[in-house]
Amino acid sequence: MKNILYSILITLFITLTFTTNTPAQDYTKWGLPEGAIARLGKGMVEEVKYSPDGSKLAVASSIGVWIYDAETGEELNVLTGHTSNVLCVAFSPDGNTLASGSEDKTIRLWNANTGEYIRTLEGHTRYVNSVAFSSDSSTLASGSNDKTIRLWNVNTGEHIRILEGHTDWVNSVAFSSDSSTLASGSDDKTIRLWNTDTGENIRTIEEHTGDVNSVAFSSDSSTLASGSDDRTIRLWNTDTGEHIRTIEEHTGYVNSVAFSSDGNTIASGSWDDTIRLWNTDTGEYIRTFEGHTGDVNSVAFSSDGNTIASGSEDDTIRLWNANTGEHIRTIEGHTDSVKSVKFSSDGNSVASGYDGNIIRLWNANTGAHIKTLEGNASSVSTVAFSPDGNTIASGNSNDIHIWNARTGEHIRTLIGHTGTVFSVSFSPDGNTIASSSYDHTVRLWNVHTGTHIRKLEGHTGWVYSVAFSPKGNLLASGSGDGTVLLWDLNPTPTSNITVSLSPASVASPSVGEQLTFSLNIADGQNVFGYQATVFFDHTTLKYVDSTNEDYLPSESYRITPVVSGNSVTLAASAYNTESMGDGTLATIIFEVVALKASTVTLFDVLLTDKTGDTAVPSIANAEITKPLRLPEDVNKDGIVNIIDLTLVATNFGKTGENVADVNGDGGVNIIDLTLVAAAFGNTASAPVVWGRDSEIAPTRAQVEQWLQAARQLNLSDPTFQRGILVLEQLLASLTPKETALLPNYPNPFNPETWIPYQLAQPSDVSISIYAADGKLIRTLDLGHQPIGTYHHQSLAAHWDGKNTQGEPVVSGVYFYTFTAGKVSTTRKMLILK
Numbered sequence: 001m002k003n004i005l006y007s008i009l010i011t012l013f014i015t016l017t018f019t020t021n022t023p024a025q026d027y028t029k030w031g032l033p034e035g036a037i038a039r040l041g042k043g044m045v046e047e048v049k050y051s052p053d054g055s056k057l058a059v060a061s062s063i064g065v066w067i068y069d070a071e072t073g074e075e076l077n078v079l080t081g082h083t084s085n086v087l088c089v090a091f092s093p094d095g096n097t098l099a100s101g102s103e104d105k106t107i108r109l110w111n112a113n114t115g116e117y118i119r120t121l122e123g124h125t126r127y128v129n130s131v132a133f134s135s136d137s138s139t140l141a142s143g144s145n146d147k148t149i150r151l152w153n154v155n156t157g158e159h160i161r162i163l164e165g166h167t168d169w170v171n172s173v174a175f176s177s178d179s180s181t182l183a184s185g186s187d188d189k190t191i192r193l194w195n196t197d198t199g200e201n202i203r204t205i206e207e208h209t210g211d212v213n214s215v216a217f218s219s220d221s222s223t224l225a226s227g228s229d230d231r232t233i234r235l236w237n238t239d240t241g242e243h244i245r246t247i248e249e250h251t252g253y254v255n256s257v258a259f260s261s262d263g264n265t266i267a268s269g270s271w272d273d274t275i276r277l278w279n280t281d282t283g284e285y286i287r288t289f290e291g292h293t294g295d296v297n298s299v300a301f302s303s304d305g306n307t308i309a310s311g312s313e314d315d316t317i318r319l320w321n322a323n324t325g326e327h328i329r330t331i332e333g334h335t336d337s338v339k340s341v342k343f344s345s346d347g348n349s350v351a352s353g354y355d356g357n358i359i360r361l362w363n364a365n366t367g368a369h370i371k372t373l374e375g376n377a378s379s380v381s382t383v384a385f386s387p388d389g390n391t392i393a394s395g396n397s398n399d400i401h402i403w404n405a406r407t408g409e410h411i412r413t414l415i416g417h418t419g420t421v422f423s424v425s426f427s428p429d430g431n432t433i434a435s436s437s438y439d440h441t442v443r444l445w446n447v448h449t450g451t452h453i454r455k456l457e458g459h460t461g462w463v464y465s466v467a468f469s470p471k472g473n474l475l476a477s478g479s480g481d482g483t484v485l486l487w488d489l490n491p492t493p494t495s496n497i498t499v500s501l502s503p504a505s506v507a508s509p510s511v512g513e514q515l516t517f518s519l520n521i522a523d524g525q526n527v528f529g530y531q532a533t534v535f536f537d538h539t540t541l542k543y544v545d546s547t548n549e550d551y552l553p554s555e556s557y558r559i560t561p562v563v564s565g566n567s568v569t570l571a572a573s574a575y576n577t578e579s580m581g582d583g584t585l586a587t588i589i590f591e592v593v594a595l596k597a598s599t600v601t602l603f604d605v606l607l608t609d610k611t612g613d614t615a616v617p618s619i620a621n622a623e624i625t626k627p628l629r630l631p632e633d634v635n636k637d638g639i640v641n642i643i644d645l646t647l648v649a650t651n652f653g654k655t656g657e658n659v660a661d662v663n664g665d666g667g668v669n670i671i672d673l674t675l676v677a678a679a680f681g682n683t684a685s686a687p688v689v690w691g692r693d694s695e696i697a698p699t700r701a702q703v704e705q706w707l708q709a710a711r712q713l714n715l716s717d718p719t720f721q722r723g724i725l726v727l728e729q730l731l732a733s734l735t736p737k738e739t740a741l742l743p744n745y746p747n748p749f750n751p752e753t754w755i756p757y758q759l760a761q762p763s764d765v766s767i768s769i770y771a772a773d774g775k776l777i778r779t780l781d782l783g784h785q786p787i788g789t790y791h792h793q794s795l796a797a798h799w800d801g802k803n804t805q806g807e808p809v810v811s812g813v814y815f816y817t818f819t820a821g822k823v824s825t826t827r828k829m830l831i832l833k
Helices: 002-025 642-650 670-678 700-712 718-733
Strands: 045-050 056-061 065-069 075-079 086-091 097-102 106-111 117-122 128-133 139-144 148-153 159-164 170-175 181-186 191-195 201-205 212-217 223-228 233-237 243-247 254-259 265-270 275-279 285-289 296-301 307-312 317-321 327-331 338-343 349-354 358-363 369-374 382-385 391-395 399-404 410-415 421-426 432-437 442-446 452-456 463-468 474-479 484-488 498-502 505-507 514-522 530-536 540-547 559-564 567-572 583-594 599-609 753-755 757-759 763-771 776-785 788-790 797-799 812-820 823-831
Touching: 045 296, 045 307, 056 097, 097 128, 097 139, 106 128, 106 139, 139 170, 139 181, 148 170, 148 181, 181 212, 181 223, 191 223, 223 254, 223 265, 265 296, 265 307, 349 382, 382 421, 391 421, 391 432, 399 421, 399 432, 432 463, 432 474, 442 474, 540 559, 642 670, 670 700, 670 718, 700 718, 700 788, 757 763, 757 812, 763 797, 776 797
Parallel strands: 045 086, 086 128, 128 170, 170 212, 212 254, 254 296, 338 382, 421 463
Antiparallel strands: 045 056, 056 065, 056 086, 065 075, 086 097, 097 106, 106 117, 128 139, 139 148, 148 159, 170 181, 181 191, 191 201, 212 223, 223 233, 233 243, 254 265, 265 275, 275 285, 296 307, 307 317, 317 327, 338 349, 349 358, 358 369, 382 391, 391 399, 399 410, 421 432, 432 442, 442 452, 463 474, 474 484, 498 514, 505 599, 514 583, 530 567, 530 599, 540 583, 559 567, 753 797, 757 788, 763 776, 763 812, 812 823
């Protein structure tokens, strides 16, 4: 019997030993659901807390609760089970229990020593923002977005009582040292003190002018500290509720406050990216901890008061020496919410798209972070690798971005969707991308040029997913309308149809001369009607006449060419149902109106089906070469972009010979401008359509005027309509989704700088500039400003580096606070002389 017991003990010892050591070997494999073999990333940081003995750090994240060795920063464990982001954590004073609160409306209790799950506390109807243990570890308090505080029996999980009275979210709860009193801070801008035995509201403190984000008792419970969106820390007498003092040095919202164990020091974390220390008795400023590059959400003292841990929206946890301010170490790997993940074709890499407008690449074998792709305009909703693994496509709000997977370089942006892009997929040959969107459509794109190939319409709801068949001839799309549609990507006419032009070019024509071109088709197969578009260079031609060869066996019809900008569109008025065979589609006669080149060159032909969607790749006679410039390329730099658009606008109303007269009608007007817009992205190099930081970019008001004038013309020409679409997209790009303050430039600077910003709503705007000690230096009153982007030097706020008295300020760090309506944001800048 002893031998059996001895064997069991040995087995248990070995099991426990290996169970304890295994997590340290590969933390990417901890706490995984059944069937999962690894985890890449650790979730975004919400809150950090020390264990009572100071040996561990608990981090609330979007995937669970991470446990770290507080001394080395080594990962020890991850506690998973919540079904949504974990927002808060707390250790019990006896160190035996860990509580976590989540967006899933529950609280979970864990064994703090082993990580074993104990029980779930349910009752809240909204997010749980804060949890706190009583001093004897027997009671847990929780604060929630449901505007209530709940008390729970830790040993049984039994719900004790609800504390009601707040009129908005409860952000923070804290017990006094004897647990007789509970403090709560709320978005209703109040602090409430409660009798924990009776649930009675003892008093309400109403002096904060912003949301109360954090409350904390001193070790003897005589003092209560609160941090608020009004950028202050306030100290209160717990017994009387009397206001002791206000600390006003932070330049952003105060998210978190914490007392040292001896009660002599307060730490505060803020939206201004800093942690600050204060003397509790005098309110005197001690020091600032700088290094985070995002809002500081949480601060905590170690039990001995010598170390401070801080968690930030820059996705890091930092440890600091509380006595010297020295940075000890940074814990990295936490990231924003993941919206999409995809493997590379060789299985060695994983791409993940995040809420933070970025894509991260990971080594699938080791879990190591390879690189970050930045530049998306909004959160990344979907990612996909090309079959060869060299290219990544990402979708976000309206746009698709193409990246070099090896270097991380941004290649191009595909613009066309009018709603969020939910899914992107590469064709098996890697030449085509399919995208699906909130706008109910599926679109096809040429990977190498960025050209829009076709729009597939038919869904009546959001299209969430697209996938190619293995051969690439079919595409499936799934929608919120409850249907999956299959699309034939090779409809007739088939890809063996060739369209050519003869002659390819005419050298040295004269004004008034008539030029005849033949548009030929070969190897036709059951063409159900078509539309041929011929593109020529920027010599101005006027359509005169055209003839048709009577080669159709069942029907004859006339083609009416439409000249618009640099293209001629020939639309069939009837549709053939039999084989076309080889023949001349049409003979087109033009008259030379104005010579802008020595040779008239026809450089491309596009054949499309009767619906106007591309059915055949653009195929031209081998003799045909593309011109170096287009008529829409007003400044002759080889690219049609925002600069050309603006140059046309500056020439409005001018007549006679003018490079901005794109259609050659003798005057520069809104038609020329819209045709330039239509040519955006049509060049072989697929240039950037516009840059929001370009010095020549138009204002939102200008684009609104252009768009209104173009719409009033009521022209149905497809090219003109494309121009209107591009103007609509340009307007959308100049209409910010949120009001925001942007980094000043240059920075550092001497003696002047520009402060850009953007407005999602019309607002009264002002910028206040402060010295590092909080002294107001200068206020720039910018008055009432309309919606728009104020990025460029002609629009951004300008500071000449002088104070209110007109005197140059000294070198150093300065803070600038932007106020627009209810929005107030602070950043810092540096003057170097």
